[in-house]
Amino acid sequence: MRTLCSSTLIGEFFVIGFAALVAMKxxxxTMTAVWTVSGVAMVLCVLLCGMVTRPAGVVLGWALQLALIAAGAVVPVMYFLGAVFAxxxxxxxxxxxxxxxxxxRFAERAAEAGSASADAV
Known part of the structure; x- marks a missing residue:
C-alpha cells in the first residue's frame, strides 16, 4: 500500500505546486496566502508518504483529497483534478x-515451505 499511496501523494505534491502558480494570477x-496554503498542503503530502501504513495516515489522506476538491473554488480545474486524485x-x-x-500470504507460505524443508533434514 505504501508504494501506491506514496506515488499518488507525490503526484498531488506537483499538482498543488502548479495550482499555486495558477492561483497567483x-x-x-496575495502571494503569501497562496504559498502558505499550498506549502502546507505540499508538506502534508510528503509527510503522509511516511504515514500511509497507519490508519491515521489514510484518514489524513482522505482529508487532503477533500481539500484538493475544495481548492476548485479558487482554481476551477481543481474540481476535476481533485476528483481524479480522490x-x-x-x-x-x-x-x-x-x-x-x-x-x-506469500511470505507465510514461503516460511512454511522453509520450515518443512528444515524439518526433513
Missing amino acids: DPDL ALWWASVRFGRKIDAAKA
Missing part, C-alpha cells in the same frame, strides 16, 4: 491493501 489573493487515492488504498495481503 488571481488579483484577490479516485486514485481510493484505488491506491484498496488495491494496496490487497497487495499487502497477498504479500503476507
Whole structure:
C-alpha cells in the first residue's frame, strides 16, 4: 500500500505546486496566502508518504483529497483534478491493501515451505 499511496501523494505534491502558480494570477489573493496554503498542503503530502501504513495516515489522506476538491473554488480545474486524485487515492488504498495481503500470504507460505524443508533434514 505504501508504494501506491506514496506515488499518488507525490503526484498531488506537483499538482498543488502548479495550482499555486495558477492561483497567483488571481488579483484577490496575495502571494503569501497562496504559498502558505499550498506549502502546507505540499508538506502534508510528503509527510503522509511516511504515514500511509497507519490508519491515521489514510484518514489524513482522505482529508487532503477533500481539500484538493475544495481548492476548485479558487482554481476551477481543481474540481476535476481533485476528483481524479480522490479516485486514485481510493484505488491506491484498496488495491494496496490487497497487495499487502497477498504479500503476507506469500511470505507465510514461503516460511512454511522453509520450515518443512528444515524439518526433513
